[in-house]
Amino acid sequence: MSVAGPVTNVFYPALVAIPNGIVMMLLLAKVPKKGVFTICSAIQAILFLLVGAFWFIPIGLVIGGVICDFLVMGRKEITMKSMMAAYALFSAIFAFSAICPIKFLQSAFVGAMEKNNIAPEYIEGMLNITSVPMLLVIVAAGLVGGLIGGLIGQKA
Numbered sequence: 082m083s084v085a086g087p088v089t090n091v092f093y094p095a096l097v098a099i100p101n102g103i104v105m106m107l108l109l110a111k112v113p114k115k116g117v118f119t120i121c122s123a124i125q126a127i128l129f130l131l132v133g134a135f136w137f138i139p140i141g142l143v144i145g146g147v148i149c150d151f152l153v154m155g156r157k158e159i160t161m162k163s164m165m166a167a168y169a170l171f172s173a174i175f176a177f178s179a180i181c182p183i184k185f186l187q188s189a190f191v192g193a194m195e196k197n198n199i200a201p202e203y204i205e206g207m208l209n210i211t212s213v214p215m216l217l218v219i220v221a222a223g224l225v226g227g228l229i230g231g232l233i234g235q236k237a
Contacts, residue, residue, distance in 0.1 A: 087206035091219055094179045095226035098172035102230015103237050105171075109164040115150050118171060122146025135186065135193075141178020145171045161235050168234075169227035176223025183211045 109117060123146065126139035153167035182190045187208065194204045211219075 087203060087210045090207060091180060091183070091210055091215075092222055094172065094176035095219070095222035098168075098175070098223060098226030099230040099233065102168055102172070102227060102232075103234040105168050106161075106164060106231055106234025107237060109159075109168070110161075113159040113164070115154050118146040118149040118154060118167060119143070120146075122171070135182035135190070137181040137186070138175075138178050141174055141181070145174030145178070148174065165228065165231035165235060168231045169224050172227025172230070173220050173224040176226075177216070177220045180211055180216060180219050183207055184213075184216060 105121070108121070122142040126142040129138045129142065130136075149167040149171045153163050153170065156163060191204055191208075194207075195201075
């Protein structure tokens with residue numbers, strides 16, 4: 082019996098944000114300049130494209146990186162709080178872009194899952210768990226995961 086299921090699949094961006102926050106905070110502390118989020122998000126977007134992710138994810142990553150660079154990192158003085166806020170926002174945007182294909186490209190998502198021989202029950206579970214109120218919970222979880230990762234990363 083596997084513990085991986087629809088719930089773990091939709092919440093992986095929030096969980097991944099925690100260890101990724103450690104690395105990102107260290108990077109931002111060493112290179113506190115504008116453009117760091119954009120460059121990192123472009124690299125992540127390329128990696129997601131290489132593994133065959135839906136196009137929503139790479140586009141969301143790049144848009145999130147640019148937003149974080151301009152809105153939060155665009156200050157004259159870059160503080161640890163602004164770095165953590167930028168990373169939390171980036172994590173929330175990533176969570177949203179990872180869930181978008183399931184909700185907004187359902188036929189393409191179902192087709193890709195069926196092509197990969199995923200069980201129909203699993204696909205149905207993924208579609209059921211991504212209701213509109215759940216989208217807000219998933220994005221909020223991404224934000225919280227980013228905050229936790231940022232806090233841990235600041236202490237490292």
